[in-house]
Amino acid sequence: MKNPYLPYPVRIDKIIVETEDKNLRSFRLVFINPEDEKAFAYTPGQFAELSLAGYGEIPIGIASSPTEKGHIFFTVNKVGSVSSALHNMKEGDIMGVRGPLGNAYPLESMEGRDIVIVAGGFAVTTLRSTVTWMLHPDNRAKYGKIYFIYGARTPGMLLYRDEMQKWQERDDIETYITIDREYPGWDGLVGMVPAVLEQANPPSANATAVVCGPPVMIRFTQPVLEKLGFADDQVVLSLENRMKCGIGICGRCNVGPEYVCKDGPVFTKAQLNELPKEY
């Protein structure tokens, strides 16, 4: 019987301090056993339990794309005891990864449609994965227009800026990067994500919106999407709940009958309408 609780051993290959407040770091992880990398076959939107022996596990969305071989990549906010311990790790240290877990974004059913990606703050991680995957030559043709709208409080709080700069230079994706308020030296967009989304005015007729961000952004984005003509089953969201097992057993991430860890974390707005707001 395969033990679903046993993490794969990985080595921290690289640590990147992502934001000016130094609370977000990215960890590039390399599997110690090459066969584990094969077993860890994932899809954008899935997450993994990062395992720090002696501290515990935390569920973190996978920020890398399956099209990027040789490593997996996570961006972690320093909040609790495990994430703090992770922030204290050094390159070369050994830790564990358990996954991939969860249901992923519905990339197949999104084929042939326009894609509107709306992200706020550090919730952009799995959307970075998604965009990277979609822009890959093998995949780009499957989708119509791609809109990417992303905001953070300040320029220094934006994740993955170099990559996004490259996206901005491409003509097969419309990229809108915004910050909340005017900031010295920033000559890009200024304004909250929902407002920028409204200005971008993406078509909704044959489109799917994928939204990830802090609760307040989600709340204000929804009426905008509605105004733009997105029906509830065209809006895809990803939930975060406290988790332990990650495999739909231990019971703490339940939102109604659904286990966020296994049945989610990705749900459409239409699905969430039928569930208690316990997230």
Added chain:
Amino acid sequence: MTAEDKTNETFQPRIVTFLCNWCSYGAADLAGVSRMPYPPNIRVIRIPCTGRMSPKFILEAFRRGADGVWVSGCHPGDCHYIAGNYYARRKFTLFRDLMNYVGLEPGRLHFSWISSAEGEKFARVATEVVEAVRAVGPSDRFAKQRIEVA
């Protein structure tokens, strides 16, 4: 730890020692610069005042395998914060009685008042504490070893 280490002669107890910054910590310093000998078994943790001591700290030390715990602060009436040690005294009294009641061996838990001028008293009490703990032997009752579950 081997069986031999457990004999009282060779047993080197580990004693977690909480010292008030304003007095007993200074006394330890004074004892040191005055080259007064005292046993090396004490591991000092500096605290702002004995009033800051929580019984949790004492129990935590025992749980982590300390053979003895010693708390030392300012003499009554001399607290840097006026009354911290008076409040602490009541806590210590009750906690000591409780620990004794639930079966902590007498001789493991010690308290003292030592002013920063009493380097000599510090060295003397340190010696007394170490000897008392050595006499009781290694701690096992409250020390949590590897978790004992299924």
Added chain:
Amino acid sequence: MDKRTEKIREIAKRLLSEDRVDVVLGYGPGTVPLRNAPLFARTPEEADKLIWDSNCRINLANFLPRTKERVAVLAKGCDARNIVNHVVEHQIKRDQVYIVGVPCQGMLDPEKVQQREGRFIESAVESDGDLTVSGPGFETTLKLADVLRQNCQTCVHRNPPVYDELVGEPVPEQTDIDRYADINDLLGKPDGERYAYFQNLVKDCIRCYACRDACPLCYCHVCFVDEHMPQWLGKSVDPHDVLTYHILRAFHCAGRCTDCGACEAACPVNIKLRQFTRLLEKDIQERYGYEAGMSLETLPPLTVYRPDDPQEFIK
């Protein structure tokens, strides 16, 4: 019907209809024999469901902290002392709570009754100091006094020390009671035996924390067992963690515990939790001459000091 039941309903209805309080906290009949349920009466009709008998064990003071309403509470001697505690510890304002004192002759210990016919008991009826329990094929009458809880048998404060209104006349207080005979026995034993005794005492603990949750003293927003960074103790049933929990919880009740027995009544595995708290109660009485919750003017012993407090053990 117990006379006190009638009187309680009368008081509750009056308080509600005169809008003196928003809710009367009392007891209603439970769905199983020997167990009452807390009842929150907000209307005179609901007040008609209030009862009083020997199963009013739950300490209703537990529901007071953080309440916004004006509350009337039925309070036995111990419960009233816990309400006093709450007022002294600023958990509720004195004028927000209307104490309906109920002189108490002790609550029964269902375990003592169940030793006989256990869960097969289908009904239990009280009258005049007797308890008649019956079930399929049996009926037994017991003396209530024989099946009282241990803390009730040794109680010396049956009458509430503070109240706004009393239900009936005060009952005579028990005198010549040795409240600590068993504690003193234990203290006479060698430390190794005491250690073994306490290990054994808590060996069945399932870390459900019902003792804490039923205790009126445990109103902390975050209990030390739920803290992390640092996490003071493990969450398993490792015997060291279990004993640590009980030691620290008892210590947090020092000088505040009224020996109401809520912890033992709630414990699903019958741990005698009061063995921990009573040592401290005895100690505080002997060393500082203090009994918890007897007066609104006296501060709890760990929040005050005397320059000449005993310190015979301090070097």
Added chain:
Amino acid sequence: MADMILKKNALGDFLKSLSGSYETFGPKQEDGEVKFAPVDGEVLLDYQNSRLSPKNFFFPQSERMLEFSADPAAEDAFVMKERPAAKQARLLFGIRPCDAKAFAVLDKIYRNDQYTDNYWFDKREAATLIGLACNRPCATCFCTSVGCGPFHEEGLDVLAVDLGEDILLKPLTDKGQKALDAAGGLAAADGKAAASVEKLKGEAEAAIQSKVAVDKVAERSVMELYEADHWAKVAQRCLNCGVCTYVCPTCHCFDIQDEVSGTAGDRIRNWDSCMSWLFTMHGTGHNPRPDKTSRVRQRFMHKFKYIPLKRGGDIGCVGCGRCVAQCPVNIDVRDVVRDMNA
């Protein structure tokens, strides 16, 4: 597989003969309590159910899952390792049908379409369960209302029925048959025995006085049940103590914790409870179930709505009545379900 008869006075020998092939457990009186303990022959036959459910056998309250070396110098420092699975064949004699049904419910929880909890199934599959039918149900029992019953067979390998002088043993699985074969010394049951079983079963079912209906719970939507106003009433007296979850035979939620002592590290799972505020607390300080009402609601919704919805209709409550008997403030699941079904 044929029903067999065991003379009651030969029960001790029967259990002893099994102890060669199995680690044998049964109900015993310990400190005034019924507990499942290793047996050497003597067991209780006429007992009220144990205070705690026997789920501990397959889902210990605290269980080491993985271990690791916390010695930085070690080659495999901080790499999680599996522990050898406990494969010792165990035999549980005398568990009640409700508790066996609970195992059947948990079998569906611990194995979903993607994952199998090896810790549960390693022990579960190595165990043989001989259940003891309830001739004398308790006043708090309501098993017949939730798809179970005093003679229910689901989850068991053998059903034993106390016929007075004799015990009837009804093998239900190959595993059960194997145990009976291993014991030997049994006689074939005749038609008279079968008739007595039917009679006892009828009497036991009739003796269960408390009934609750759950039909409307099944019909109603999650949100309709969730938003009902009776939850606040239940929550008002709830202490959120979690006794119900700890004594419950189907409560299965757990926490995972790491512990290190010196250079030895363990990843452990412990029973956890949805009654605890910490259960759902996010690292950010946000709590999706911030109050008593949402927590107490979760437990009942999980048992009576979410589990049936997700696991093919089976209710996640077996009617054992433990929570009814143990709740310090007398929150009676039967009343709560009546409210849900009203």
